Amino acid sequence: MLDTLILSRIQFAANIxxxxxxxxxxxxxxxxxxxxxxxFDLSQHPVWMRAYRFWVKVFALTFALGxxxxxxxxFQFGTNWPGFMETVGNIAGPLLxxxxxxxxxxxxxxxxxxxxxxxxxxxxxxxLATLLVAxxxxxxxxxxxxxxxxxxxxxxxxxxxxxxxxxDWFAIIFNPSFPYRFTHMMMASALTVCFLxxxxxxxRLYRGDNKKAPRITLKTALFSAALLxxxxxxxxxxxxxxxxxxxxxxxxxxxxxxxxxxxxxLVLFAIPDAETQQNRFAIEIPKLASxxxxxxxxxxxxxxxxxxxxxxPVAPVFYSFRVMVGIGLLMLAVAWWCSLRLYRHGExxxxxxxxxxxxxxxxxxxTLAGWYVTEIGRQPYLIxxxxxxxxxxxxxxxxxxxxxxxxYLVLYVVLLIAxxxxxxxxxxxxxxxxxxxxxxxGLPERKTPLATTGAEQ
Amino acid sequence: xxxxxxxxxxxxFGALTALSVLLYAILDGYDLGVGITLPxxxxxxxxxxxxxxxxxxxxxxxxxxxxxxxxLVAFPxxxxxxxxxxxxxAALLLIGLILRGVAFDFRAKVKPERKRNWDWTFKFxxxxxxxxxxxxxxxYVMGLEYRTGSIIFACFSGLCVTAAYxxxxxAWLIGKTTGDLQRRAIRQCKLAGVWTLAGILAVSAxxxxxxxxxxxxxxxxxxxxxxxxxxxxxxxxxxxxYVALKRLPLPDDRGAWLPFFICKVIFICSFVGLxxxxxxxxxxxxxxxxxxxxxxxxxxxIFFGAVIVIPIIAAYTAVAYYAxxxxxxxxxxx
Numbered sequence: 001m002l003d004t005l006i007l008s009r010i011q012f013a014a015n016i017x018x019x020x021x022x023x024x025x026x027x028x029x030x031x032x033x034x035x036x037x038x039x040f041d042l043s044q045h046p047v048w049m050r051a052y053r054f055w056v057k058v059f060a061l062t063f064a065l066g067x068x069x070x071x072x073x074x075f076q077f078g079t080n081w082p083g084f085m086e087t088v089g090n091i092a093g094p095l096l097x098x099x100x101x102x103x104x105x106x107x108x109x110x111x112x113x114x115x116x117x118x119x120x121x122x123x124x125x126x127x128l129a130t131l132l133v134a135x136x137x138x139x140x141x142x143x144x145x146x147x148x149x150x151x152x153x154x155x156x157x158x159x160x161x162x163x164x165x166x167x168d169w170f171a172i173i174f175n176p177s178f179p180y181r182f183t184h185m186m187m188a189s190a191l192t193v194c195f196l197x198x199x200x201x202x203x204r205l206y207r208g209d210n211k212k213a214p215r216i217t218l219k220t221a222l223f224s225a226a227l228l229x230x231x232x233x234x235x236x237x238x239x240x241x242x243x244x245x246x247x248x249x250x251x252x253x254x255x256x257x258x259x260x261x262x263x264x265x266l267v268l269f270a271i272p273d274a275e276t277q278q279n280r281f282a283i284e285i286p287k288l289a290s291x292x293x294x295x296x297x298x299x300x301x302x303x304x305x306x307x308x309x310x311x312x313p314v315a316p317v318f319y320s321f322r323v324m325v326g327i328g329l330l331m332l333a334v335a336w337w338c339s340l341r342l343y344r345h346g347e348x349x350x351x352x353x354x355x356x357x358x359x360x361x362x363x364x365x366x367t368l369a370g371w372y373v374t375e376i377g378r379q380p381y382l383i384x385x386x387x388x389x390x391x392x393x394x395x396x397x398x399x400x401x402x403x404x405x406x407x408y409l410v411l412y413v414v415l416l417i418a419x420x421x422x423x424x425x426x427x428x429x430x431x432x433x434x435x436x437x438x439x440x441x442g443l444p445e446r447k448t449p450l451a452t453t454g455a456e457q
Numbered sequence: 458x459x460x461x462x463x464x465x466x467x468x469x470f471g472a473l474t475a476l477s478v479l480l481y482a483i484l485d486g487y488d489l490g491v492g493i494t495l496p497x498x499x500x501x502x503x504x505x506x507x508x509x510x511x512x513x514x515x516x517x518x519x520x521x522x523x524x525x526x527x528x529l530v531a532f533p534x535x536x537x538x539x540x541x542x543x544x545x546x547a548a549l550l551l552i553g554l555i556l557r558g559v560a561f562d563f564r565a566k567v568k569p570e571r572k573r574n575w576d577w578t579f580k581f582x583x584x585x586x587x588x589x590x591x592x593x594x595x596x597y598v599m600g601l602e603y604r605t606g607s608i609i610f611a612c613f614s615g616l617c618v619t620a621a622y623x624x625x626x627x628a629w630l631i632g633k634t635t636g637d638l639q640r641r642a643i644r645q646c647k648l649a650g651v652w653t654l655a656g657i658l659a660v661s662a663x664x665x666x667x668x669x670x671x672x673x674x675x676x677x678x679x680x681x682x683x684x685x686x687x688x689x690x691x692x693x694x695x696x697x698x699y700v701a702l703k704r705l706p707l708p709d710d711r712g713a714w715l716p717f718f719i720c721k722v723i724f725i726c727s728f729v730g731l732x733x734x735x736x737x738x739x740x741x742x743x744x745x746x747x748x749x750x751x752x753x754x755x756x757x758x759i760f761f762g763a764v765i766v767i768p769i770i771a772a773y774t775a776v777a778y779y780a781x782x783x784x785x786x787x788x789x790x791x
Contacts, residue, residue: 061562067515068558072551074525079544082537085529090755093530097759100519100526101766108519109770109777112512121780165752394537396544404548411552415559422566 002398005390008080011405013375015072017368018412022066024367027141027186028193029059030134032220037130041123050213054430055197058423060115065419067108072408080401081382083392088164088383091157091172092147099143107136138186145185149178151383152374153246164386176246180239181374187232188370191331192363194225198338199360200427206353209431215347222342225335233328237292243377244293247384249307250377253317255289256282259303264289269322272314277304312379320372327366334359361420461757467750470531471739473763477527479728481520483625483721488514490626492557492583493619494645495576502638503576507561509633509785512777514561518554531756532749535739542601543593550589556582584619591618598664598731600741610663617656624649625724628716631705633785639706639713646716647702654695657727661688664734668741671734684733691726694719 033056040048074096077084085092113121113129121129156171157164166172201218204211244251252258256267258277266288270279290299304311338352348356382389394401488510496502529536540547560579564572595611596603627649630642665672675681698719705712737745750756 057566061559061566064515064558064562067518068555071518071522071525071554074522074529075540075547075551077529078525078533078536078540079547082533082541085533085536089530089533090752093533093751094755094758094762096526097530098762100523101762101770104519104522105516105770106773108516109773111515112777113780116512117780125780163752166755166758169758394541396541400544404545407548407552411555415555418559418563418567422563425568426566 002402004398005393007401008393019069022062024189024192025062027137028189030137034131034134037127047212051217080394081392087387091166095147103136103140107133145182146173149181150175153177180242183235184239188367190228194221195359195363197221199356202353202356203427222339226339229332229335248302249311252304253312253314254321256318257301257303259305262300263287263298264301272318312377317377320369324366324369463753466756467746471746474527477520477524483724484517486622486625487629489583489587490622493623495580512781535749538740546589546593553582553585587619587622588615591615620649620652624653625720628720632714632717643705687726687730694722
């Protein structure tokens with residue numbers, strides 16, 4: 001007999017992990033496109049339109065994957081986790097409904113105008129549509145992060161007969177961990193896009209594209225990354241302090257602290273052993289964890305031992321956290337290294353191009369690792385202190401869950417490969433063609449001298 | 458707002474959910490239909506057919522998210538009962554929707570030699586989605602039970618719903634295209650219409666036989682007299698549609714949108730017919746709207762949001778349809 005609980009958890013993890021890859025890109029890429037479009041409207045310089053044209057294709061593909069993988073999510077709650085809505089439906093329901101009503105329709109409808117409407121609607125409307133798509137994706141991130149944060153730090157409700165009833169919607173929406181989680185995720189999206197844009201632009205330049213558009217996008221992406229990476233580290237730190245206050249067991253797992261101690265060391269690397277409740281092969285910096293989290297070298301940090309029946313599994317949280325932080329620091333270093341060189345010499349070295357190409361999708365790994373920290377770190381609860389994951393699971397037979405899980409996994413692997421290959425193929429094709437050809441009729445409203453000559457001939 | 462009682466709210470949200478399902482069936486219906494009958498032998502036709510739905514399919518699909526979302530938030534017990542019973546077909550539906558949704562974008566961006574594979578994926582995904590939907594409808598009508606009889610019926614229902622989508626999809630193409638592609642759409646629309654009619658007749662005959670209270674709804678005077686207008690209108694539309702399709706295409710493209718309009722009326726009639734048959738049940742013979750509804754306070758909150766936002770959605774949807782009015786030309790990504 002297959003275990004429905006563990007299979008449902010894997011299935012949900014697989015679906016949401018696959019899904020989040022694409023919004024992580026579209027949230028920030030939408031705003032980058034707004035920037036390109038406004039620069040074009042202001043300057044009429046075709047290079048901005050070329051940058052827009054290329055990246056709007058990536059956006060469209062990414063958006064499509066995000067939409068269809070998101071539909072799966074709205075079914076998952078009912079198919080695999082009926083206990084979730086039974087217990088907190090009165091709170092989760094309105095939040096999800098507002099997400100659909102205020103965000104999904106807006107972005108989906110405006111996307112049509114943004115992708116196909118350039119020649120059909122007035123220029124300002126096309127720019128407005130681009131803006132509204134970005135607003136829509138951000139709104140949808142807002143609502144879903146409200147819900148997720150509320151699951152981590154639930155407030156503003158009361159339990160009556162085992163069912164949560166809202167008492168204060170303002171408190172629910174701006175629950176204690178929401179501001180941190182939302183900003184942290186927005187920054188994660190921005191950095192993911194910075195490295196995607198930098199990587200793909202580097203690929204085009206490395207392959208001998210001598211057009212101006214990839215140079216401009218490379219510069220935009222690298223300078224933004226150099227600015228945002230330290231900011232993200234700072235926000236991440238605040239988020240950590242917030243977690244310490246509300247979910248100390250998660251921090252204990254992240255830092256690998258088995259027993260409450262004063263002056264806890266920062267564990268750089270170790271193999272956490274749940275049997276012996278110890279870290280093996282630990283490399284530590286004395287007292288640093290206490291200092292980072294309590295701003296006191298001898299501050300006390302609670303260990304796993306304080307939460308005998310309600311602590312997350314240590315190893316996955318511990319490793320994921322190190323992957324996230326590691327990639328974050330790598331991004332910081334690479335962004336500054338490349339930005340400085342670009343600032344001084346106007347172009348990058350071959351090695352730098354290669355490093356950037358290799359890091360095109362590094363944001364995905366960091367984002368996923370970060371989500372694993374926070375979601376696995378919430379276990380054994382589904383809603384912290386309110387509902388345990390195992391109490392919300394469906395009664396569908398394990399075999400059915402296993403069957404659908406396999407179908408989803410196969411599909412996701414195929415689609416991921418196709419997606420990454422297609423992005424690089426688009427980049428390769430862009431080397432030889434001009435994205436925005438001024439000689440085509442009807443494109444620029446105010447004709448540049450070049451286009452006017454073309455029309456006279 | 459004293460009239461916002463728990464009962465009224467349940468009714469309002471029942472109506473909203475039903476409206477979303479209906480809008481989904483009509484709107485995503487036409488773009489799924491275009492997918493099912495995608496002409497595989499002529500690439501230019503495929504480009505035009507897909508261009509005709511390009512700006513719309515994403516928003517169309519959002520109605521499904523809203524319908525399932527409303528069911529989830531307003532009737533959580535029904536959402537879990539229905540999707541629990543329809544676990545596997547729902548998974549197949551999702552896989553179909555994923556395949557066609559991504560194929561739609563991949564086809565325009567991959568290497569030329571791979572485009573045809575994605576077109577097949579688009580067609581297959583569309584078929585898988587519509588068949589699963591029809592299958593789910595069939596099982597739902599049969600009381601969410603898997604017996605040999607109900608599975609056979611659900612498969613038949615899967616084919617007929619596929620036909621109905623093919624019908625409305627081709628009706629859309631008649632309005633959106635010209636020339637040979639339009640003539641092909643007229644032929645396909647006729648063919649799909651016959652199957653759709655067969656499906657509607659079969660459901661109309663079997664449904665009252667299986668469910669005693671459905672029989673009552675349609676035979677109990679005096680309401681039954683009013684209700685009988687629905688099937689009469691529906692069959693009249695089939696007759697009118699047949700005449701119209703025989704004469705199309707007309708010079709100056711007159712009446713090119715008539716079939717699509719007729720299809721919409723047929724969809725509405727069929728849907729209202731089904732809704733009347735099952736009211737007040739949301740899970741056939743097990744759970745009524747009123748039993749399944751969420752708490753009054755959270756429904757009230759969603760209600761006000763919906764009242765404000767849905768007109769705005771309608772307004773910008775209208776802007777989008779206005780912007781892309783007329784025949785589909787070679788739409789390109791910008």
